[in-house]
Amino acid sequence: METVNDEKPRVILTEHKVVENFPQGPTVYDDHFDAKYFKKKLQIVVIRRNNTDMEFDLIGIQHFLANTFRRLMLSEVPTMAIDKVHVLNNTSIIQDEVLAHRLGLIPLKADPRLFQSVADVNEAPTEKNTLEFELKVKCSHNREISKKESSRAEDIYKNSNVYSKQIKWVPIGSQRSRFNESDVGPIHQDILIAKMRPGHELDLKLFATKSNGKDHAKFSPVATAFYRLLPDIKIVKPVEGEAAFRLQKCFSQGVISVRKENDRQYAVVNESHARYDTGCRNVFRYDDLKDSVVMSKIQDHFIFTIESVGALPPDAIFREALSVLKAKCSALLTELNV
């Protein structure tokens, strides 16, 4: 235990519970917040990033702040989603309200930053707050294929499956000049909306508005956003021979390597891979190994993962979350200064 009592704040994964290494020490609430010091300490390292996913480390930050970012990304960063459906005709077997619910869950390509929230639900939609789409599909027999050739519904009927790609954008006012056809519409082309048979018909007008995850989960910009603490594994007693290989198996791949020196084989922690340990604590299955290793997590090192739904790139979502927080803070300050 001595070796892990360095100045780093940690949580230690013991056999039955998670403990802090400085249980009596000052907590985050006792800390005097100093912006200069915070700036000095704060470090952001982007590990990987593409259009939808991003992993980055947030170092030197307290858990409540990290959690605030996570929560804001989940429920307060706005996006556009279909919120109103005018059913002009629906003769398919799926009920109107279920169909509307399914349409609402389709992720849309549309930069929410370019739109305003609808202030009054009863007001007529404007080009500034609403995107209009339409879905007109009619199922019929496919005359080109005889029943003998195939019995698959996809072959013998036309439009037996309704997909998200069939949703067509209807620009309002100056929207046609402001947006490209390719920038507006469903992100995924192959989301199955309904199944139909000859004679069934859908004629819908769809209205997408801007709102956030607090209102409905369909407005959340992320599939999920979460963090975990950086794992730090220390071998406190030398583990040699067969036990070294056993120890290796108790951790994720690459976390422990077995080094050969002369005739000795001993286990060492592969520092570069330790961050990918899953914290599975399977060493506690072996009585001889469980005291040889200490598994801990660094309390101010957050490994963030953002999985975007596609409307906004993940880094933009994080930035939006920051601006939501900023807006909240200034709103509070304004209220206090009155």
Add this chain to the structure above:
Amino acid sequence: MDTLNQELFGEPCTYKQPVKEIEEKWKLVPAFLKIKGLVKQHIDSFNYFINVDIKKIVEANNYVTCDADPLFYIKYTNVYVGSPDVDEGFNISKLTTPHECRLRDMTYSAPITVDIEYSRGTQKVAKTGLLIGRMPIMLKSSNCVLSNKSEFELAKMHECPLDPGGYFVVKGQEKVILIQEQLSKNRMLVEEGKWGAQCQVASSTHDRKSPTIVFVKGNKYFLGHNMFTDPIPVSIIFKAMDFLSDLEICEVIGIPDIHQLTPTLEECHKLQIYTQEAAWNYLGTKMVAKRYVTSASSVRTPADDARDALATTILAHVPVEEYNFKSKAVYLGLMIKRVIQAQSDKQFLDDRDYYGNKRMELAGSLISLMFEDVFKRFNFDLKSIADKTIPKIRASQFDVIKYMRSELITSCLVFAISTGNWTIKRFKMERLGVTQVVSRLSYKAALGMMTRVNSQFESTRKVSGPRSLQPSQWGMLCPSDTPEGESCGLVKNLALMTHITTDINEYPIKRLVKNAGLQDISIVASKAIHSPAAYIVFLNGNILGVTTNYQNMISIFRLMRREGQISSYASIYVNFLHKCIYISSDGGRLCRPYIIVQKGQPLLNQSHMTELEKGIRSFADFLHDGECDNSLLIFEYKDTPLSYRIIEPSYVEKVLVSTNEQDTTLIKILLRQTRRPEVGDKFSSRHGQKGVVGLIVEQKDMPFNEDGICPNIVMNPHGYPSRMTVGKLLELLSGKAGTLEGKFHYGTAFGGSKVEDVGEELAKHGYSYQGKDVFYSGITGEPLEAYIYSGPVYYQKLKHMVQDKIHARARGPRAVLTRQPTEGRSRDGGLRFGEMERDCLIGYAASMMLVERLMVSSDQCDVDVCNKCGRLGYCGWCNSCKSSGQVSSIVMPYACKLLLTELQAMNISPRLTLSHYCQ
């Protein structure tokens, strides 16, 4: 013959050796169900009724005469049950389908027509196809339009191809006649009675049903029957049956120690009864007085009544021809013998809960009872009309068919099925709850109703015998499927392979047995019946005769049965204790298929099983939303369009406008609601771990693990220790390992994945082998102190939802009689302030609160009381004193005022004395 015996019985010493198991024997079960189905019993029984039994009933009651005209008669020559149809008016009928009847609230029934021959004046007239009533038709029975139809044809009739049938559609409702479990009739049952051993027989014939009981009291043997006011010493009964000498009596009872009978025999000497006439006269004095006297019965003496009672009513199932009581005396003798044997040897006591002693009454036999009863009433009504009308002098001749109305039979059958009240007048039988509405909550629930068996024992009885599991239930009734609570063990379900027999013609069996070495009872001397070598042969509770080579008889019987010469459902067995062979061919017996074992080898072997798998042989050959959930609610409106108060907003799914049988307009509206789970809705995993939602948490507040997964449901771990639902722990663990590995785990109590192996699999994928992971609080953001046991568990939404239960009331409707608030949510009722709540207020001495709850907020009422006479007055006036001088107004609960006036109506005059509150 000995080789045959060898083959069928084998060496007795090999009996205890285990028979080799046939591998994958269970595959026979689906093969069996393929050809039988689960509701075959109901359909078979109903088919037997409409094709065979109804003809027998009409034949047995085919002649109607009248007292007024000796020439008058009606004779039924044939009866038919047709195909289900509906009357379209103007005597035009068209075929109908069950679904049309369901939608239009009609009865799915077919006409019952008869061919008759009758006299009109002096003329003899024949008529065919005369409608006498309508018979509700069981779905998928032989007369149903659904029988033997392809899936396509069924779909065209709007019928589910998977629907098993076996129920009725009566007034638009689907009704099943539950299988009724009863003690078998016409069988001796020896039990421990009030005074010692007793032997009881519930005799039942087509028109009579009565129990006869032989018991020992002190050292004498008595016969009890509800025809007699007192128990009769059996010796007198024997004398009345022309068994006059004590020797004859002793021989027919046939016990080794005759002295046991001495006190009983002495009774005759005490009463000076030596002749048959004397016995009849004595019995005549003990007869229960008749309730009504007809002209015919006035010329009869009590002795005649006694003789007839003995011939027809006592042990009614034993036939007596021309007052030859021989077989009845033998039967009675055997009953006494059983009682005597049971007195000294408890082995002779029968078990009434044994399933061999039980019979199942199915739809067919129950409707048959009902039909026979109404048909008799129908004929009786015709007779009384003839009696009344023929003597009158009229212009036209009396034509009885004008009086044959179909309403009586139709309404009786429809009423019985729709209410479940089975009233059979001739048996003085009244049963409630025979039918139930088919539960359509799930397919399985509907199927389960068809296999349900209801016990006739009243559930108030505190004895455990009929409720507990009986070893003879094996293979016949499911050992685990029974409800909890008051009907536990009384309501049972048939096992998958159970068959319930219908009546089998006795005649071929009698002939076969006679040819297999039976000595007829009428020619056997009483002494020989009880000889050590003799085995008494019973057929359906009646003694047929005696055989000395029981093995031979059984071998021949079984051989002929397996050859298909007699019905495969006729059963035969030896009882070595009773020294009897019992043959049964009656309806309602529980049967199941067996694999024949000869010389310790099953005749069905592995090659048969592989053939079954390949489909070469069949069994016959061996014998020969996550977020949303839809729920459907049905409301009905009749002629008062939409004035019904709609409680909750819902969508109209379907509207049906039609007419019912009475041609009144019928509008049905199907409403639909899409519901989102809310606080108070009930959910359950498949381990009986049910519970209601206590809190709905946003995703951001939910704990999350290192993969960013947050749980859907957080369950309180206190649900485990007392309920011990280990299966759920295992489902979670192996479910988690299964998702990681992409495979299924088997997790029943009968085997499957072991926890160690599952843990190993989890560890392989970087999870804790215990299934417990690090979680972070969604609210503070810190890691939780405890590791959380998490994984996938299958949950179901249960139908109990707050939206259907939420209820509150301030003011509202009151009951008319008591003026107290109505009860129940459906009537917008109040919440009851009950006895226990009252006790609390008394405990607090909160008297004003009591007055407020029980009177002011309930049924407060201003009453005028006259202080002079103490009676109630009105409008400040006392009507008995003719004065308003002393009348004062007080408040009291209306229930109290009601009590006072009700007492007055009973000629009790309650008086009130008023005094001032402060005095």
